[in-house]
Amino acid sequence: MTYVIAEDPAATECIILDHGTGARLSRELVEMIAAELGPTYIGEMEDSAILALSGERLAITTDSFVVQPAFFGNGDIGKIAVCGTVNDLAVSGAIPRYLTLGLILESGLPMSALRRVIRSIRAAAEEADVKIVAGDTKVVGKGAADQIFVNTTGIGEFRRPPLRMANVRPGDRILLSGQIGNHAIHLLSIREGLGFEQRVKSDCAPLNGLVHTALAAVPEGAIRSIRDVTRGGLCAVMHEYSRATHCRMEVSRPHLPVLWETAMGADMLGVDVIHLANEGCAALFVAPDHVEAVLDALKGHKYGQDAAIIGSVGQRGSEGFHLTLKDGSVVEVEELLGAEIPRLC
Amino acid sequence: MTYVIAEDPAATECIILDHGTGARLSRELVEMIAAELGPTYIGEMEDSAILALSGERLAITTDSFVVQPAFFGNGDIGKIAVCGTVNDLAVSGAIPRYLTLGLILESGLPMSALRRVIRSIRAAAEEADVKIVAGDTKVVGKGAADQIFVNTTGIGEFRRPPLRMANVRPGDRILLSGQIGNHAIHLLSIREGLGFEQRVKSDCAPLNGLVHTALAAVPEGAIRSIRDVTRGGLCAVMHEYSRATHCRMEVSRPHLPVLWETAMGADMLGVDVIHLANEGCAALFVAPDHVEAVLDALKGHKYGQDAAIIGSVGQRGSEGFHLTLKDGSVVEVEELLGAEIPRLC
Numbered sequence: 001m002t003y004v005i006a007e008d009p010a011a012t013e014c015i016i017l018d019h020g021t022g023a024r025l026s027r028e029l030v031e032m033i034a035a036e037l038g039p040t041y042i043g044e045m046e047d048s049a050i051l052a053l054s055g056e057r058l059a060i061t062t063d064s065f066v067v068q069p070a071f072f073g074n075g076d077i078g079k080i081a082v083c084g085t086v087n088d089l090a091v092s093g094a095i096p097r098y099l100t101l102g103l104i105l106e107s108g109l110p111m112s113a114l115r116r117v118i119r120s121i122r123a124a125a126e127e128a129d130v131k132i133v134a135g136d137t138k139v140v141g142k143g144a145a146d147q148i149f150v151n152t153t154g155i156g157e158f159r160r161p162p163l164r165m166a167n168v169r170p171g172d173r174i175l176l177s178g179q180i181g182n183h184a185i186h187l188l189s190i191r192e193g194l195g196f197e198q199r200v201k202s203d204c205a206p207l208n209g210l211v212h213t214a215l216a217a218v219p220e221g222a223i224r225s226i227r228d229v230t231r232g233g234l235c236a237v238m239h240e241y242s243r244a245t246h247c248r249m250e251v252s253r254p255h256l257p258v259l260w261e262t263a264m265g266a267d268m269l270g271v272d273v274i275h276l277a278n279e280g281c282a283a284l285f286v287a288p289d290h291v292e293a294v295l296d297a298l299k300g301h302k303y304g305q306d307a308a309i310i311g312s313v314g315q316r317g318s319e320g321f322h323l324t325l326k327d328g329s330v331v332e333v334e335e336l337l338g339a340e341i342p343r344l345c
Numbered sequence: 346m347t348y349v350i351a352e353d354p355a356a357t358e359c360i361i362l363d364h365g366t367g368a369r370l371s372r373e374l375v376e377m378i379a380a381e382l383g384p385t386y387i388g389e390m391e392d393s394a395i396l397a398l399s400g401e402r403l404a405i406t407t408d409s410f411v412v413q414p415a416f417f418g419n420g421d422i423g424k425i426a427v428c429g430t431v432n433d434l435a436v437s438g439a440i441p442r443y444l445t446l447g448l449i450l451e452s453g454l455p456m457s458a459l460r461r462v463i464r465s466i467r468a469a470a471e472e473a474d475v476k477i478v479a480g481d482t483k484v485v486g487k488g489a490a491d492q493i494f495v496n497t498t499g500i501g502e503f504r505r506p507p508l509r510m511a512n513v514r515p516g517d518r519i520l521l522s523g524q525i526g527n528h529a530i531h532l533l534s535i536r537e538g539l540g541f542e543q544r545v546k547s548d549c550a551p552l553n554g555l556v557h558t559a560l561a562a563v564p565e566g567a568i569r570s571i572r573d574v575t576r577g578g579l580c581a582v583m584h585e586y587s588r589a590t591h592c593r594m595e596v597s598r599p600h601l602p603v604l605w606e607t608a609m610g611a612d613m614l615g616v617d618v619i620h621l622a623n624e625g626c627a628a629l630f631v632a633p634d635h636v637e638a639v640l641d642a643l644k645g646h647k648y649g650q651d652a653a654i655i656g657s658v659g660q661r662g663s664e665g666f667h668l669t670l671k672d673g674s675v676v677e678v679e680e681l682l683g684a685e686i687p688r689l690c
Contacts, residue, residue: 013456020450020484030482032456033448036463040470041477049478051443053502056401062445062498063481066489098396100407102447102496103378105365111358111377118381125385132386133394134498136408137375139365144411146489151447153407153479153498157398 018338022232022277025338047227048092048154050162059094059156061085064102066149071116072190073197075204077150078120080279083206084230085154086128090208091226091282093163093215094156096128101135102151107142117148128206130154160220165244167224172313173291174249175284177210177298178203178306179257180234184276185265194268199261205280210303214284217297222290228282232336233275237283238321239335241313251311252324274323275336285313363683367577367622370683392572393437393499395507404439404501406430409447411494416461417535418542420549422495423465425624428551429575430499431473435553436571436627438508438560439501441473446480447496452487462493473551475499505565510589512569517658518636519594520629522555522643523548523651524602525579529621530610539613544606550625555648559629562642567635573627577681578620582628583666584680586658596656597669619668620681630658 019029034041043049048059063084067077082099089096101121105114125132182203189196207228215223227237234256238249258273266273280303286294291309298304314322321333364374379386388394393404408429412422427444434441446466450459470477527548534541552573560568572582579601583594603618611618625648631639636654643649659667666678 015450015452015454015456015459015484017452017484017486020482026482030480032460033463033480033482036460037467037470037477040467041480043477043479049445051478053398053401053403053442053500056398058398058500060443060445060479060500062447062479062496064447064449064483064496066449066483066485097398098405100394100405100498102407102409102498104409104411104449104494105360107360107362109360111360114360115377115381118378122382122385125382132382132388133396134388134405134407135375135378135386136496137365137371137378138409138411139360139362140411140491141362143488144491145494146485149449149490149494151407151409151481151496151498153445153447153496155398155403155405155500 021338022236023336023338046092046164047088048094048156050092057158059089059092059158061088062151062153063088064149064151066146068146069187069190070147072187072202074201076117076120077148078117079124080204081150081152082121082124082128083204083279085152086130086206086208087228089154089156090211091163091228093160094158096130096154096156096208098133098155099125099130100153101132103137104145104149105137105139106145106147107139109147124206128208160215163223163225165225165241168241168245168285168313169224170247170313170315171288172224172285173288173309174251174311174313175286175291175295175298175307175309176257177282177284177304178280179259179262180229180278180281181258181262181266181273181276183279185262188269189265194265196261196265200259200265203278203280205303207280207282207303210298210301211282213301214294214297218290218293222287223294224285224287226282226284229278231277233277234283235274235321235333235336242319242321245313246316246319248314248318248320248322249311250314250322250324254326255308255310257306257308274333366683367581368681368683391437391509392433393439393501395437402503404434404437404503406433407496407498408433409494409496411491413491414532414535415492417532417547419546421462421465422493423462424469425549426495426497427466427469427473428549428624430497431475431551431553432573434499434501435556436508436573438505439503441475441499441501441553443478443500444470444475445498446477448482449490449494450482450484451490451492452484454492469551473553505560508568508570510570510586513586513590513630513658514569515592515658515660516633517569517630518633518654519596519656519658520631520636520640520643520652520654521602522552522627522629522649523625524604524607525574525623525626526603526607526611526618526621528624530607533614534610539610541606541610545604545610548623548625550648552625552627552648555643555646556627558646559639559642563635563638567632568639569630569632571627571629574623576622578622579628580619580666580678580681587664587666590658591661591664593659593663593665593667594656595659595667595669599671600653600655602651602653619678
């Protein structure tokens with residue numbers, strides 16, 4: 001049934017898949033929505049909103065998960081839904097406390113599959129030490145959803161000043177907490193039948209412990225801002241920070257932590273790891289004097305063993321994402337318009 | 346693609362549409378999910394969870410909306426998404442403050458339709474005086490969702506003790522804040538082409554103002570509990586309270602506020618208004634001494650003009666939902682197993 005489309009037979013501008021990639025079209029769509037909401041919207045376009053309630057500051061974030069495939073080698077949509085929202089809270093400097101769980105189930109979904117998802121949610125929530133406080137379940141007809149969609153909204157509290165993009169300054173160093181591209185290559189391998197999925201696992205993990213470890217290792221303010229590197233990959237994060245700070249982001253490609261099987265898989269698919277989605281990797285912006293301490297703290301954590309310093313923040317007034325190649329040449333990497341590859345999360 | 350189903354070729358127990366009706370199968374599904382979540386789940390199976398954060402009590406609720414049709418005579422999925430979540434907070438006695446907005450968009454959705462939904466969200470949020478604090482937008486392929494799904498998660502604060510089902514006592518009176526069945530008949534009329542939709546409008550409205558008016562009219566504690574009468578209709582609410590309080594719920598059918606066109610529409614469709622979903626009607630449980638004051642307060646509000654006293658809470662120890670008919674006879678109304686009619690919200 002097409003009630004909506006019948007509403008507007010002359011509609012030429014439509015939602016397309018590229019609106020969901022995390023690249024430029026995604027950003028423009030979100031900007032349109034924020035503009036239409038007008039003063040009703042008081043978010044800040046960070047991973048979590050920070051707001052006051054009865055005098056306390058809270059972090060709030062929401063995320064819907066439409067993972068395809070919903071089950072993969074070392075995880076499923078339930079694990080991703082918990083980790084994704086926990087990570088959005090953690091990178092804002094908040095302590096994740098509560099999640100809500102909204103399920104949209106397609107008629108015909110095996111109950112055993114649902115149970116498996118719920119058990120993954122429980123396991124991930126236990127690891128991240130968050131509680132599920134409210135839930136909602138809707139069922140739609142066969143063909144009206146893709147098996148299972150999960151929305152998780154998260155609430156965290158602050159025991160230190162929030163980390164915001166605006167804190168980042170020229171000269172700050174940029175770190176990655178782990179390898180990039182593994183989650184995307186794992187899922188793409190399953191989806192496309194490439195046979196990589198045994199050797200490249202998803203990095204999906206709750207990062208609140210890792211973030212806490214890093215923050216505790218250095219004085220307050222030394223870590224300026226953190227972002228989890230999800231949809232749109234490292235490239236989207238670098239462009240986001242460049243726009244927010246009016247500084248150029250300068251990254252060394254040889255310093256990017258990349259598993260060689262992932263590099264090979266990306267090569268076979270003709271994609272660049274800097275655009276690939278991750279579910280357990282964060283980019284950290286750190287004051288230069290404290291970068292080694294943060295790197296050591298990350299490397300001491302089970303989810304940070306492959307952490308690396310990958311670049312630095314350039315001077316103000318010259319935006320963009322510059323990548324230094326192995327031969328020393330520098331290329332400017334544009335923001336993608338839409339998908340380089342099919343959306344993964 | 347059917348990754349999930351391939352996981353478990355022997356699966357015989359599957360999600361069916363009746364799991365989404367708000368009746369017994371819905372409840373059993375939610376109980377299974379809560380059981381699997383174990384100690385990770387700390388909700389209370391009320392409309393909102395109440396939890397402490399930095400010493401403050403907050404109300405939190407989440408709801409996904411898969412309304413079919415997404416646009417109707419006097420509203421759309423955006424208005425319902427805001428009102429539904431605002432109402433869940435309001436009936437817990439909280440003041441709704443913040444909403445998050447998760448959108449799942451089907452590829453091919455006209456941008457004009459999305460704009461219309463967002464404008465409805467803005468208008469409803471302005472009326473309810475809530476702010477949108479975080480958002481998320483996902484796009485899925487054509488056929489992988491039904492045009493647009495909306496998740497709204499709401500956060501409210503308490504300036505008075507929360508209203509809970511456990512407060513309800515034998516002898517309390519039961520009120521409805523307005524007519525029942527209008528929303529369902531309006532949507533069913535559009536869906537089935539019955540031609541009623543001009544005369545029966547959806548009751549979709551934010552009820553926080555109405556609830557505040559009622560609470561302010563009587564001493565603290567006089568209004569024991571409030572529930573918005575959505576999926577599953579009045580029958581589901583009565584069974585829920587009966588189970589929670591171990592009291593019989595005794596309602597007079599002639600006292601139910603029902604628009605005559607709605608009664609006629611329900612009759613034509615062979616459904617009973619007590620099972621029909623509403624989006625702007627609340628059931629209130631009130632101490633007998635204060636019931637007239639609450640009724641007057643409701644009737645003085647634009648969304649409460651058709652408020653009525655419909656019954657009372659019976660003695661403990663005898664559960665069930667008893668309906669007194671026009672001729673004085675009493676029938677016991679069973680909880681529905683699944684849908685009497687297609688799901689509407």
